Amino acid sequence: MVAAAPSPGQLRRRHLAGLARIIKRKLKKIQYRPHLLTGCLAQTGPTLDTPAKP
Template structure:
């Protein structure tokens, strides 16, 4: 099974020792922002999902 966006996020914060929920939320937002600027990652996730975005 291919990697989804959340798998990419988890991979980016796997070693994070969050002090609180706000710290964790900020780390997730930061990781999502980084993924946003790497369209090949998003394209790969969509391709693995089998979804057709052209409809």
């Protein structure tokens, strides 16, 4: 017996679920490594300091 091929909608849902899982995992790693974010900001110029109120 031959199994039916998954529909494009099913493939998209499965792909999006896997992509969301990967993104969550990578964001959690960054959360525990603040030097990654600080180094990235140092390269681009912005700071994490709050702006002074006028």
